[in-house]
Amino acid sequence: MENKKGNIYLIPCTLGETPPLEVLPLLVKKAIENIDHYIVEHEKSARRFIKSVASKKQQNSLHVEEINKFTKPKEIPQMLEPCFNGFDVGIISDAGCPGIADPGAAVVEQAHQKGIKVVPLVGPSSILLALMASGFNGQNFAFNGYLPIDKVERKQKIKQLEKKSIVENQSQLFIETPYRNNQMLESLVKTLQNTTGICVACDITLSTQYIRTAPVKQWKRIKVDLHKRPAIFIIQG
Amino acid sequence: MENKKGNIYLIPCTLGETPPLEVLPLLVKKAIENIDHYIVEHEKSARRFIKSVASKKQQNSLHVEEINKFTKPKEIPQMLEPCFNGFDVGIISDAGCPGIADPGAAVVEQAHQKGIKVVPLVGPSSILLALMASGFNGQNFAFNGYLPIDKVERKQKIKQLEKKSIVENQSQLFIETPYRNNQMLESLVKTLQNTTGICVACDITLSTQYIRTAPVKQWKRIKVDLHKRPAIFIIQG
Numbered sequence: 001m002e003n004k005k006g007n008i009y010l011i012p013c014t015l016g017e018t019p020p021l022e023v024l025p026l027l028v029k030k031a032i033e034n035i036d037h038y039i040v041e042h043e044k045s046a047r048r049f050i051k052s053v054a055s056k057k058q059q060n061s062l063h064v065e066e067i068n069k070f071t072k073p074k075e076i077p078q079m080l081e082p083c084f085n086g087f088d089v090g091i092i093s094d095a096g097c098p099g100i101a102d103p104g105a106a107v108v109e110q111a112h113q114k115g116i117k118v119v120p121l122v123g124p125s126s127i128l129l130a131l132m133a134s135g136f137n138g139q140n141f142a143f144n145g146y147l148p149i150d151k152v153e154r155k156q157k158i159k160q161l162e163k164k165s166i167v168e169n170q171s172q173l174f175i176e177t178p179y180r181n182n183q184m185l186e187s188l189v190k191t192l193q194n195t196t197g198i199c200v201a202c203d204i205t206l207s208t209q210y211i212r213t214a215p216v217k218q219w220k221r222i223k224v225d226l227h228k229r230p231a232i233f234i235i236q237g
Numbered sequence: 238m239e240n241k242k243g244n245i246y247l248i249p250c251t252l253g254e255t256p257p258l259e260v261l262p263l264l265v266k267k268a269i270e271n272i273d274h275y276i277v278e279h280e281k282s283a284r285r286f287i288k289s290v291a292s293k294k295q296q297n298s299l300h301v302e303e304i305n306k307f308t309k310p311k312e313i314p315q316m317l318e319p320c321f322n323g324f325d326v327g328i329i330s331d332a333g334c335p336g337i338a339d340p341g342a343a344v345v346e347q348a349h350q351k352g353i354k355v356v357p358l359v360g361p362s363s364i365l366l367a368l369m370a371s372g373f374n375g376q377n378f379a380f381n382g383y384l385p386i387d388k389v390e391r392k393q394k395i396k397q398l399e400k401k402s403i404v405e406n407q408s409q410l411f412i413e414t415p416y417r418n419n420q421m422l423e424s425l426v427k428t429l430q431n432t433t434g435i436c437v438a439c440d441i442t443l444s445t446q447y448i449r450t451a452p453v454k455q456w457k458r459i460k461v462d463l464h465k466r467p468a469i470f471i472i473q474g
Contacts, residue, residue, distance in 0.1 A: 135336070
């Protein structure tokens with residue numbers, strides 16, 4: 001008989017300074033209390049998060065490995081080793097849900113290949129919360145990550161997403177590096193048709209949360225400073 | 238000075254028989270304790286859910302309106318009236334997050350038009366949990382709702398989604414009426430290329446949860462009964 005393998009737990013975390021249990025359910029707290037092996041985006045912020053959820057946890061008993069976009073596939077098998085010794089392993093990214101616009105998917109991919117059970121836990125995803133709150137089509141939507149930085153390419157991409165949102169009736173979500181958010185909104189307002197809807201959702205779940213949906217025509221008069229505030233943009237023509 | 242308007246709260250609910258606070262954070266409980274006006278998919282299941290979260294709540298003090306795909310836009314303004322009288326209104330669908338593959342978006346759309354603040358709360362979304370646990374691309378993904386029922390059209394759509402997942406490097410998510418899940422998996426295995434990955438995620442957050450990612454080649458040998466179990470399908474070529 002095979003030894004019982006540990007599972008991979010996908011552990012969402014808060015999207016900023018907010019009391020953890022206001023946005024995370026009890027299973028997240030239980031998982032963190034039980035798990036000592038972690039694969040995380042940044043060790044320092046993950047340890048701070050673990051402490052905020054389970055203050056009695058011994059930090060020096062934790063085994064923490066880092067992953068990011070530079071992690072090579074061949075480095076991952078040893079991170080999954082604890083599972084074969086019967087230990088559960090938690091994956092935690094810097095904000096929100098591991099694997100969604102955040103590291104984690106490469107580890108999960110290998111876990112499936114090795115027959116390790118993968119358990120996703122509930123928590124905040126700015127993408128999902130923004131879409132819920134946008135009033136746009138939630139039956140058909142696409143998340144496109146970052147748009148091109150080059151001005152001409154970006155304009156083309158924005159026009160292409162607008163067309164897609166109309167032809168396929170599919171809401172189009174994307175993000176921007178927070179210090180370029182104001183320029184992104186400006187580009188959208190300049191490039192899109194007057195009747196196309198834009199939703200800007202920023203600082204989601206935080207006390208400064210701002211979520212607004214309006215047609216381009218109205219956005220021309222709206223004043224909001226998105227500088228350095230994490231934001232999701234959604235358009236629907 | 239304008240009177241203070243109530244907000245619209247988007248209140249996720251459990252995905253089946255599971256203790257609510259295992260998958261819902263405290264803000265959901267607080268919201269339900271505070272809110273007496275609801276717009277819901279089905280009154281009976283919403284009342285049962287409200288009771289499971291806030292057992293002390295007086296059921297006869299609740300004002301409950303139903304929405305579904307037959308609700309006309311002109312019926313919505315009166316559902317938002319309580320906001321103009323200073324009351325918060327909660328939206329609750331039968332399972333998961335309102336507005337995401339579920340009713341709610343039409344109400345939210347009108348709330349934005351009327352300047353009512355929309356507050357999305359954290360909770361389980363089978364779409365998001367499935368994507369996290371799939372190991373597929375979470376930087377670029379699309380949810381396509383239901384595929385066509387007609388066999389020929391369905392096959393075409395499956396091939397088209399496979400192509401899209403390759404050309405655009407975009408994971409493709411979709412759902413099926415639960416009593417047709419086994420046929421859907423069969424169609425996928427027959428129609429897709431041997432190397433294309435399929436993730437099947439069913440009974441998410443329940444004790445019978447099943448999540449598996451493998452290439453088509455392997456799915457040909459996997460035996461699993463998905464009949465009448467809520468499931469998300471994801472493909473990536």
